[in-house]
Each structure stands twice: as C-alpha cells, then as structure tokens.
Amino acid sequence: MPRRIRSAAATAVLVAMFALTGCVPSFLSPAKPVSTPTGEDVEEALRPFYTQVLEWEQCGEGLGCATATAPLDWSDPGRGEVELALVRHLASRDRLGSLLVNPGGPGGSGYDFIAESLDYAVGQPLEERFDVVGFDPRGVGRSSAVACYDxxxxxxxxxxxxxxxxxxxxxxxxxxxxxxxxxxxxxxxxxxxLGEVDTVSAARDLDLLRAILGDEKLNYLGYSYGTFLGATYAELYPDKVGRLVLDGALDPSAxxxxxxxxxxxxxxxxxxxxxxxxxxxxxxxxxxxxxxxxxxxxxxxxxxxxxxxxxxxxxxxxxxxxxxxxxxxxxxxxxxxxxxxxxxxxxxxxxxxxxxxxxxxxxxxxxxxxxxxxxxxxxxxxxxxxxxxxxxxxxxxxxxxxxxxxxxxxxxxxxxxxxCVNWPYQSDRERGQIHAEGAAPILVIGTTGDPATPYEWAVALADQLDSGVLVSYEGEGHTAYNKSNACVDDTVEAYLIDGTVPSADPKC
Structure with missing residues (x-):
C-alpha cells in the first residue's frame, strides 16, 4: 500500500536526483474584537496570535526565516500553541504582497520547497513581484511536527x-x-x-499567516494536496480570498x-x-x-x-x-x-x-x-x-x-x-463539495495525464467552486505551472500579477 499523493516538492527532488465542505461551525463565542496589523477585528482569545510580530533572520542567500505561533486547538485557543516555520524570498520590484506556497503531500515541506528550489516552485515573474513565502504546515518538518519511529x-x-x-x-x-x-x-x-493536524486547522493557520504577514487577502499557490488546503481556506474565509491558484487539484468530495x-x-x-x-x-x-x-x-x-x-x-x-x-x-x-x-x-x-x-x-x-x-x-x-x-x-x-x-x-x-482504522484519533469528517460562495475567482489547473491527481478532479473542483476557473494542460506529469508550457505559465502569472482571469479554459 504505497503512499499515494506526492508533493510537487518531491517532484523537484526527483527531477534533480535524476538530473534530470459544507458548513463550517464558528468555534468561538462572541467577545470584544481586537484589531490586527491588517486592521481586522478578531476575538480576544486570538489576540496573542493575530497581533504577533515575526522576527526574520537571514537563513540563506536572499532568504529570511521566522517562526510563528498558532493555537494548538482552534476550538480552544488557550489549550496550547504550535510553531509554524516560515521562509521568505522578498520581491525585487513593485511588490504586490505575499504569495504563500504549499507543495502538497500532505506532509510536504513548503519551507524546503522554497529554500531549496525557489525557481522550480515559482517562475521569475512571481519572484520579482511577490514576497514568496514557504511554510511547513502543523505536523510537518520544521514546524511542530509529528514523530513516530526511529x-x-x-x-x-x-x-x-x-x-x-x-x-x-x-x-x-x-x-x-x-x-x-x-x-x-x-x-x-x-x-x-497528533489529534490537531487536520486540514481545517491548517487552513486556519493559513489565515493567521496571511494576517501577520500584513496581507488583507490571501494570495496562494497550492500544488497537489495544497489545492485541498487552499480550497478549504476559501470555504472558511471566502471574503479573504485574494488570488488563489490550485494546481494538480484534488476533488474535496472524493x-x-x-x-x-x-x-x-x-x-x-x-x-x-x-x-x-x-x-x-x-x-x-x-x-x-x-x-x-x-x-x-x-x-x-x-x-x-x-x-x-x-x-x-x-x-x-x-x-x-x-x-x-x-x-x-x-x-x-x-x-x-x-x-x-x-x-x-x-x-x-x-x-x-x-x-x-x-x-x-x-x-x-x-x-x-x-x-x-x-x-x-x-x-x-x-x-x-x-x-x-x-x-x-x-x-x-x-x-x-x-x-x-x-x-x-x-x-x-x-x-x-x-x-487508519485503528489510528489513535478517529475522524468523523465526511468529505463534501467545496463551493466557497462569495470568493474571488480561483484558478484550478488540471493536467490530462496527471497520475497522482487525475484531470477529472480538477474539473470537479472547478465546477464545485462558485468562482472556479478551469485551466487545462494537455500533457503528462504531476502539476503544470512552471513545468509544462508557456500557455500555463503565462495564464497563471497574468492572473496572480495582473488579476487577469481567463474568459474560457485556454486548453494549454
């Protein structure tokens, strides 16, 4: 029983090696709102998290690293904290804001993805205009991590x-x-x-990162499983959706x-x-x-x-x-x-x-x-x-x-x-469609020959999302942006940089 979905980060390692859901409940009772660095109001219990100031340190050529803290349990913010590891490459001109990137998995390290293969993760036009931010989700890598065996x-x-x-x-x-x-x-x-590493919790972390990075809306590039994380974010926070690209999409209802x-x-x-x-x-x-x-x-x-x-x-x-x-x-x-x-x-x-x-x-x-x-x-x-x-x-x-x-x-x-049937923490989550009603347009990319995230999943997600826009790449391989053709790259970069939304599937 092999591990099935592979992250885009692992694909980058591979190429180098070869030389190549419904309603979401509100967990917090009403309380006096507190303003965040972006001017938003958050509940009092979340103030220590949404008002934190990141301390960036140089950790490589052109890279800065920092650690954020998030609630261990979003339904009980006082229960404890987790750490989230970040790495950032600053925009070189005409900065548009932050672009958070997730390579997939689940379990892929966004920190390593950006720190070790920035040019593979994003094209040069995005490097120039965005602060490209890689992060390890809760449970992963340099963040508070799951550990099991020697x-x-x-x-x-x-x-x-x-x-x-x-x-x-x-x-x-x-x-x-x-x-x-x-x-x-x-x-x-x-x-x-171990009981708090679900994707809904990670999506709430993503909103926290957006806010403390100083972005009013989330700009996001998610590959493979990262598309499910991004879609989950859009369902939770449709009004905070900026420009989201979901490449190698999962069908959240499967x-x-x-x-x-x-x-x-x-x-x-x-x-x-x-x-x-x-x-x-x-x-x-x-x-x-x-x-x-x-x-x-x-x-x-x-x-x-x-x-x-x-x-x-x-x-x-x-x-x-x-x-x-x-x-x-x-x-x-x-x-x-x-x-x-x-x-x-x-x-x-x-x-x-x-x-x-x-x-x-x-x-x-x-x-x-x-x-x-x-x-x-x-x-x-x-x-x-x-x-x-x-x-x-x-x-x-x-x-x-x-x-x-x-x-x-x-x-x-x-x-x-x-x-998983005898896992220490049992899930009762029922998979369902994600609509993200009210969200800004979201690009969903599918590759016709993608073995890990089949093309029909991208079609399904684009159809489910109220504002989903399908971009098809006719070719082989897992994910398409920055590794397929100019049609895909130009479409993604025009959307993220200029906000240009395709009027129809360009069928790259």
Whole structure:
C-alpha cells in the first residue's frame, strides 16, 4: 500500500536526483474584537496570535526565516500553541504582497520547497513581484511536527515483507497490527498535536499567516494536496480570498476509496504512456506492444511479491517497494529514461536501483536516516481528513474493484483502511463539495495525464467552486505551472500579477 499523493516538492527532488465542505461551525463565542496589523477585528482569545510580530533572520542567500505561533486547538485557543516555520524570498520590484506556497503531500515541506528550489516552485515573474513565502504546515518538518519511529523502525515499516499471502486473513491481521503499532508510536512521541493536524486547522493557520504577514487577502499557490488546503481556506474565509491558484487539484468530495481507485487508474495510464514512449525509442527493456509491456510489469510485480529481491544492504524489494520505485519516476516524463534503467536492473535480479528510487520517494538518505517526517505527517493528516471502516469484507470488495480498474497496479493499492482504522484519533469528517460562495475567482489547473491527481478532479473542483476557473494542460506529469508550457505559465502569472482571469479554459 504505497503512499499515494506526492508533493510537487518531491517532484523537484526527483527531477534533480535524476538530473534530470459544507458548513463550517464558528468555534468561538462572541467577545470584544481586537484589531490586527491588517486592521481586522478578531476575538480576544486570538489576540496573542493575530497581533504577533515575526522576527526574520537571514537563513540563506536572499532568504529570511521566522517562526510563528498558532493555537494548538482552534476550538480552544488557550489549550496550547504550535510553531509554524516560515521562509521568505522578498520581491525585487513593485511588490504586490505575499504569495504563500504549499507543495502538497500532505506532509510536504513548503519551507524546503522554497529554500531549496525557489525557481522550480515559482517562475521569475512571481519572484520579482511577490514576497514568496514557504511554510511547513502543523505536523510537518520544521514546524511542530509529528514523530513516530526511529530510522530502523521506519525501515521495517516501509520496506518490511509481510510473511503471508496478500489479502489473506493472516496478511490483513499483520498489516493492521503494524499500522496500529505505528499509530501508537506516533501518539506516544507526538502527544496532543497528533489529534490537531487536520486540514481545517491548517487552513486556519493559513489565515493567521496571511494576517501577520500584513496581507488583507490571501494570495496562494497550492500544488497537489495544497489545492485541498487552499480550497478549504476559501470555504472558511471566502471574503479573504485574494488570488488563489490550485494546481494538480484534488476533488474535496472524493472518499478515500474513490481517491485510491482514481490514483491507481492514473498511475496505470502513466505506466502505459511510459511504455509507449519507451518502445518507440532505443534501449527499452521491453519488447512488443505497450500492452505486452504492461503484462510484463504485472508479472514482475507478482514475482517479487512471491519471492522478494535482496539489496546489497540487506533490505528486501517486494511488490510494495517495487511499486513505489515504479511510481516515483512516473511523476515526471523527464524521469522516464531512469525508469527504464530500473526495470533493466530488476529484470537482472539487481534490487539496488529500485531501493534507491523507493528511498527517494520515502525521503530516506543513503546513510539510513530520513530527511523529513513526510511519512508520519502524511499518515496523521490523512487519518484525520477522511473516514475509514473496519469491515474486512468491505475492504476486500473495494480492493477487488481497484484491481479490476487497474489490473497491473491496482492489486497493490487495496486495503488502505487498515492504515487508519485503528489510528489513535478517529475522524468523523465526511468529505463534501467545496463551493466557497462569495470568493474571488480561483484558478484550478488540471493536467490530462496527471497520475497522482487525475484531470477529472480538477474539473470537479472547478465546477464545485462558485468562482472556479478551469485551466487545462494537455500533457503528462504531476502539476503544470512552471513545468509544462508557456500557455500555463503565462495564464497563471497574468492572473496572480495582473488579476487577469481567463474568459474560457485556454486548453494549454
């Protein structure tokens, strides 16, 4: 059961490595309003947060860093605080305000995204006109973060082989027990924060950051999961929406099961596109047609599922790890040649390149440490953002449906409920459409060949939002702005800089 949605920040690392909802309740009772730096009125209980002054320190060439504080629990601001890490690159001319950027995940570090790959995150026109701000949401990275396992335990959790037939009662028990153990470790090491890392809380943090940065309205660029965070913000604060770009959109009304199946199909289509490209070139490890290649990949996954390969460091490559290694390069067509190299190696019984790709996806360093907490935060956030059920019979039905929809990849995408059904903090959130009634126009970008956030999700979100405007990119890869073509880039930059809203989908 691989981690599914990948952040745009991870895609940047990938390219470099390869050289490439309804009503929202008001939680606060009426109280005397207090003015913020932007002239707004906030409740008395939020005054320490909305009136704080950020202390910026130089933390790299052209970069400043600061730490903000937010309520641990927005329904009870006196219960405690969390820290939010920020990094900022100042506008070089004619400043328009701040542009907050989220790379996705959930669990992607916006701090690292801007600090390490500013030019990948945004184009030069945006760097010139906006203070580009990266932030780690609650639970993530340099902010108050979810913590669960030490590296050896994480290795076993991510790469360990389950000694039972996939889908059997024994397999379900073992996988469920491992997930429950992981959740207990997260609760022990993280404390109360583990129950407060949901996306609604993160969206409230986003409004706090907007205010203390001095912006009356939010200008925002969200990739992948970051589109859900941005849409949630718009639902909570439609009157505070400035210019929002949601690239690689999620459908906020989709259930966990629907997300799983759509992504399995998306990656299946991306794998087929890779094979067509591979077979049309030279040095392709496959023969025949793309369908023949799909069948061969299916046999390869089944083979390592039954008899895993051993890497030189002793770790094993079973079907789950091999699938992670396959998925990683599928996020960007620029990385397809490296996928061919990996398939070549695995076909010869060499597991090391597959482990290297899986390590890149999982944030694992060569020395066995992990560079971030993206696995922990991804699980913690998703376990609060969706609802899950414990009926194994229903799990099997859903797994069969995914396998039927995506015969090569789908058999290894099932039983996702096991990851969260015994999580320490249970969610009762029902997914629903987001309309953000009264918000200013919001750009929603969808890529027709996006494997991680399928194009139909962007269509759905643009339709749901009262002010949604769809921008379609006809191509491959995950997300489109600053990595596809001039049509997308010009549309996004004209909107963010000049407020120009497309009169119709430009179909880039």
């Amino acid at each position: 590296p050896p335990q994480m290795d076993e959790y991510l790469y360990g082989i389950v000694p039972a037939q996939r889908g059997s009662d024994e397999w379900v028990d073992l996988v469920g027990s491992a997930a429950a153990d992981f959740g207990r470790a997260c609760a022990e090491r993280t404390g109360d924060l 259930s966990d099961a629907e997300v799983t199946q759509a992504q399995a199909v998306g990656f299946e289509h991306a794998l087929h596109a890779y094979l067509e490209d591979c077979l049309g070139g030279t040095d392709c490890p496959f023969d025949g047609t793309a369908d023949d290649g799909m069948a061969e990949v299916g046999r390869l996954l089944a083979s390592v599922d039954a008899s895993p390969l051993r890497g030189t460091d002793g770790r094993m490559v079973g079907a789950d790890t091999l699938l992670t290694a396959i998925i990683y390069p599928l996020y960007s067509a620029d990385s397809w040649p490296y996928l061919s190299q990996m398939f070549d190696a695995v076909m010869l019984g060499d597991a090391d390149l597959a482990l290297s790709f899986a390590d890149g996806y999982n944030g694992r360093n060569e020395d066995g440490t992990y560079r971030d907490n993206s696995t922990e935060s991804f699980r913690a956030i998703n376990c609060l953002d969706y609802t899950y059920q414990s009926d194994v019979g229903v799990m099997r039905e859903k797994a069969a449906a995914v396998a039927a929809a995506a015969p090569v990849i789908g058999p290894y995408f099932g039983f996702g409920d096991l990851s």
